[in-house]
Amino acid sequence: MIGRAASRLVGPAVALALLVALTGCGKLAAGQGAGTGAPALGSAGSGPAATASAAPTDDSSALDAISQDLDSASTANTEAGSNAAAGDQAATTGDEP
């Protein structure tokens, strides 16, 4: 009799354990994912920090690229100016009648 009674309790006990596991632990896991967990789950907390540091890097790269374009343009401008001046000089210093 005792064995039968015990076996009747095993099913509900397992079900309860599963319920706790699926609800309680699930919520905990969800909380960790949101970055509200313990410091040991720091990966969740480091996410926003990584994003925050990436933005200035991207901005810096974009500004560097603009600067490089402008440097190249200025160099070409300088050389074009030298060539234009050389053309003017040739025309004015010559002795073409």
Add this chain to the structure above:
Amino acid sequence: MFRIITVAAAAGALTLGSLACAAPALASTADGTPTPTAHSSLSAIQQAGAAATSKRIASLTTGIGKVNATTKLSAADKSTVLGTLNGDLSAMQGLQSKIAADTDAATAWTDYRSIFTQYRVYAVALPQSYIAAAADGLTDTAIPKLQSAASKISAAFASHPDKVTPDLQAKLADMQAKTADAASKTSGLAASALAVTPAGYNANHAVLTDDRAAVRAALADTKAAAQDGRAILAALK
């Protein structure tokens, strides 16, 4: 060949008398050598011929070196320019020898005049080469880089609207307008300059004036556009 034919045609259209009138009788060349006339002695013409050809040989040699060194001329334009300058260099060397060997003043005078009328080293060959180099430098490098910078600045404005002021927007608009204006002014400019021939100059001494002005104006535009870009960049940093 085209150059020779056109020059020969122009030379044929001009009489020796008109050429003689074109040269001031008592003038002197830039290096102090007396400018001969059709009535000058053989030795005077030979002396002036030696000076004029030597001067051009030196300038052409320098110019050829610069053209070979530059990375701004397009391959096609560099080929055209080097063809002209090397051809003129060879011609000047040939004329130098021929004038020195001439035995009568009339022949020496004709050869001497051809230094100018057939080649126009200072009036056409060198200026057109430098104009083409300047135009190609703007077209192939300066303008594309300015367009690229303006595009990136627009993207930066979109990413950081909080940093965009009406003044920065106006500078970007000016940068884009100046770059577009420079592109318009340099479109076909190198080809136009390189198409000028000594015969064209003989007929119209101002034949390169518009091209020279266009490259100057385009250069002013690209410099102003670069300044706009620098000012915007400083504000964004």
